[in-house]
């Protein structure tokens with residue numbers, strides 16, 4: 001993805017929104033709050049405002065969504081951030097209410113460990129999206145997991161996996177598919 005920081009935008013830390021992400025980002029303020037359930041870290045950042053990305057907000061969310069096992073960060077897909085905001089909005093939940101984050105970016109090392117353990121969430125269809133920074137496993141406190149799943153499917157912005165035993169919904173920005 002091209003990050004074209006014009007002179008004015010660069011000075012303000014604002015990045016023009018690329019064509020690929022534009023359909024998900026109308027004007028207004030795009031804010032995302034997350035809490036990592038593994039270490040209880042909380043992040044609350046505005047990552048787009050008035051049709052431009054906010055670089056400091058993107059950086060904060062890249063850090064918040066990092067592989068907490070290895071401390072590796074990756075540039076998260078901005079469409080995924082927009083998907084999460086859209087999902088929260090579709091459920092009528094305010095911007096300051098954090099998603100509980102079970103998994104965001106996964107490094108190749110972490111992914112290999114998780115695969116070796118087996119379990120429900122190791123399928124070929126989903127593993128690569130976490131490694132590409134295009135997937136999160138989440139739940140939203142106060143919202144029944146089934147309702148979160150249904151709202152994610154209704155958005156039609158990517159893949160949605162339902163893991164009731166593990167207490168999360170997987171969402172990604174790859175092609176639309178459900179499991």
Ligand SMILES: [Zn+2]
Pocket residue numbers: 103121126130135136137170171
């Ligand atoms: Zn997942």
